[in-house]
Amino acid sequence: MEKFEKLTGLVVPLDRPNVDTDAVIPKQFLKSIKRTGFGPYLFDEWRYLDHGEPGMDCTDRPRNPDFVLNQQRYEGARILLARDNFGCGSSREHAPWALLDYGFRVIIAPSFADIFYNNCFKNGILPIVLPAEIVDRLFKEVSATPGYELAVDLPAQTVTTPAGEVMHFGVDPFRKHCLVNGLDDIGLTLQHVNEIKAYEQRRKQEAPWLF
Amino acid sequence: MAGKTLYDKLWDSHVVRCDDHGTCLLYIDRHLVHEVTSPQAFEGLRLAGRKPWRIAANLAVPDHNVPTTSRGRGIEDPVSRLQVQTLDSNCAEFGITEFKMDDPRQGIVHVIGPEQGATLPGMTVVCGDSHTSTHGAFGALAFGIGTSEVEHVLATQCLIQKKSKNMLMSVDGRPSPGITAKDIVLAIIGEIGTAGGTGYAIEFGGQAIAELSIEGRMTVCNMTIEAGARAGMIAVDDKTIAYLEKRPLAPQGALWGQAAAVWRELRSDPDAQFDRVARLDAAAIKPQVSWGTSPEMVVAVDGTVPDPDEEQDDVKREAMRAALSYMDLPPRTPVTDIRLDKVFIGSCTNSRIEDLRAAARIVEGRRVADNIKQALVVPGSGLIKRQAEGEGLDRVFIEAGFEWREPGCSMCLAMNADRLQPGERCASTSNRNFEGRQGQGGRTHLVSPAMAAAAAIAGRFVDIRELI
Numbered sequence A: 001m002e003k004f005e006k007l008t009g010l011v012v013p014l015d016r017p018n019v020d021t022d023a024v025i026p027k028q029f030l031k032s033i034k035r036t037g038f039g040p041y042l043f044d045e046w047r048y049l050d051h052g053e054p055g056m057d058c059t060d061r062p063r064n065p066d067f068v069l070n071q072q073r074y075e076g077a078r079i080l081l082a083r084d085n086f087g088c089g090s091s092r093e094h095a096p097w098a099l100l101d102y103g104f105r106v107i108i109a110p111s112f113a114d115i116f117y118n119n120c121f122k123n124g125i126l127p128i129v130l131p132a133e134i135v136d137r138l139f140k141e142v143s144a145t146p147g148y149e150l151a152v153d154l155p156a157q158t159v160t161t162p163a164g165e166v167m168h169f170g171v172d173p174f175r176k177h178c179l180v181n182g183l184d185d186i187g188l189t190l191q192h193v194n195e196i197k198a199y200e201q202r203r204k205q206e207a208p209w210l211f
Numbered sequence B: 001m002a003g004k005t006l007y008d009k010l011w012d013s014h015v016v017r018c019d020d021h022g023t024c025l026l027y028i029d030r031h032l033v034h035e036v037t038s039p040q041a042f043e044g045l046r047l048a049g050r051k052p053w054r055i056a057a058n059l060a061v062p063d064h065n066v067p068t069t070s071r072g073r074g075i076e077d078p079v080s081r082l083q084v085q086t087l088d089s090n091c092a093e094f095g096i097t098e099f100k101m102d103d104p105r106q107g108i109v110h111v112i113g114p115e116q117g118a119t120l121p122g123m124t125v126v127c128g129d130s131h132t133s134t135h136g137a138f139g140a141l142a143f144g145i146g147t148s149e150v151e152h153v154l155a156t157q158c159l160i161q162k163k164s165k166n167m168l169m170s171v172d173g174r175p176s177p178g179i180t181a182k183d184i185v186l187a188i189i190g191e192i193g194t195a196g197g198t199g200y201a202i203e204f205g206g207q208a209i210a211e212l213s214i215e216g217r218m219t220v221c222n223m224t225i226e227a228g229a230r231a232g233m234i235a236v237d238d239k240t241i242a243y244l245e246k247r248p249l250a251p252q253g254a255l256w257g258q259a260a261a262v263w264r265e266l267r268s269d270p271d272a273q274f275d276r277v278a279r280l281d282a283a284a285i286k287p288q289v290s291w292g293t294s295p296e297m298v299v300a301v302d303g304t305v306p307d308p309d310e311e312q313d314d315v316k317r318e319a320m321r322a323a324l325s326y327m328d329l330p331p332r333t334p335v336t337d338i339r340l341d342k343v344f345i346g347s348c349t350n351s352r353i354e355d356l357r358a359a360a361r362i363v364e365g366r367r368v369a370d371n372i373k374q375a376l377v378v379p380g381s382g383l384i385k386r387q388a389e390g391e392g393l394d395r396v397f398i399e400a401g402f403e404w405r406e407p408g409c410s411m412c413l414a415m416n417a418d419r420l421q422p423g424e425r426c427a428s429t430s431n432r433n434f435e436g437r438q439g440q441g442g443r444t445h446l447v448s449p450a451m452a453a454a455a456a457i458a459g460r461f462v463d464i465r466e467l468i
């Protein structure tokens, strides 16, 4: 996993609550057996006017001019600004894979769905929870200011606006540690092999029908 | 000291270790695997040169991509075919038990787990699928995970987790006749919202839940994720134990008695503390129909589609407008005026034998309305299909004009060939009414099996209470 420390990037506002992972990456693309190549199909049904299928070349597909990602001023955005309960629904990790493949490394929202939030950290994406009033204000500032960028600092746990306003965010220490250092969870867990084996031994006595 | 909740008990018995910040290694007893969320996990294992930690803990089945028409011709779509073949070859390579597409035990992963006794009380059960919450109906801690976690479980038999908060959702009293588990859970989601359970493990309790059948309890737990919580669960009682007895993977002989005695303790202590308690009066629940594109957008069948102008909150109002525009419904439309194009009875929410019986009772001796282009019944597993055929339910459906299909996820998410065409409106017993979920541009209304059956006959929604 690619590590994450600091990032200053263009912000794109996606102004609707309860964006589900079916919308982030529609089911037909889940047939892929790879982890990469999902970026062109991110938000496929909102982004394009035709029906997308896996393997399609997206360069000449008709784009929906009303969809925010298609507006030129947001081209190259690295930070997605979202509303409540972002990433709800299906557990598909294809959703963070698609966001990452498109170029997003940070998502800011007042709240996230649990599984999606968790999946982001496993893929080098930083989901940041900020209070709803602040997110609301950011939405206004972003639309009012072309080229609006935020500076995100994970070690310091801050987001800084172009005006220099610094906002703090919370993050679980273990997740932060893994993301800042780009660590592989499985490798970390396998440092505890003996404890896992001891647990299994004990459990076999207590509940032998489980083994 | 206060007593423990069911969730506390399940959590505590599976902790391998915790660090100072409460990040724990949680041991996983059962890992269910399907074709969509596993290929990258197996690939990861191979690349790292790792092996599955405990092969017998895994059970695999293809369900999302499989055709529901005759299996003889295989899978036409080459991309779907490759994904199912990839599951077959991964299971063969690592020695994992798989119910392949032509196995009579094949079916939707959350249906076959309990059916086989692969899901047992007191277990931790995970699967790369958010509806893993279904298995909580057995007093298990069951939740969906992402593909990285699928790989983590395969490699270590553990997951890195933090404990959730405890929530009790109590459904008090008795529902009226015709009200099913599906109506109860839709009413719960309508009440607490799709993010109402975020951060919590929800225990469902109260008289209405205790009186549900095990299958009804699975329906309720299935949709816990639609209320924002990863895990939902229900205490073990005699019904739980009776359901599991003699299932192929359940303990047998002396071990059965020993296990059942332990399982009976799997309920919250009377003095257990919950971080949040929500209550719903069962008697007030009416048959539910979703009107929008989020499972919290539900109304009673005798109600009307809401008017966004009456919503005070700006974000919610805009979301309602967007939903109504997608659904092509004017505000204040009476629900019983909504005419349908298709009907889908199936999915891990409502494809078990009781669901099929409930739908067949409504359908018997009647005909599907002329405006219904397609009415599908997709049993949750091959064994359910066989059982239903033994009871003659297939004849009832076919004679009424339904199509009787092979088991799988089917039009719940339309990864196979079963789907809505743009603009089509469907009464569906599945769990998600998201935009495009059942096919791009398709419009989904979530209902119970009996309500879906009645809608197929009338061609529009009808109040099931008038038919029983």
Ligand code: SF4
Pocket: B063, B064, B108, B109, B110, B129, B131, B347, B348, B349, B408, B409, B412, B413, B430, B431
């Ligand atoms: S039936 Fe639907 S919700 Fe259930 S596992 Fe299949 S696709 Fe997911």
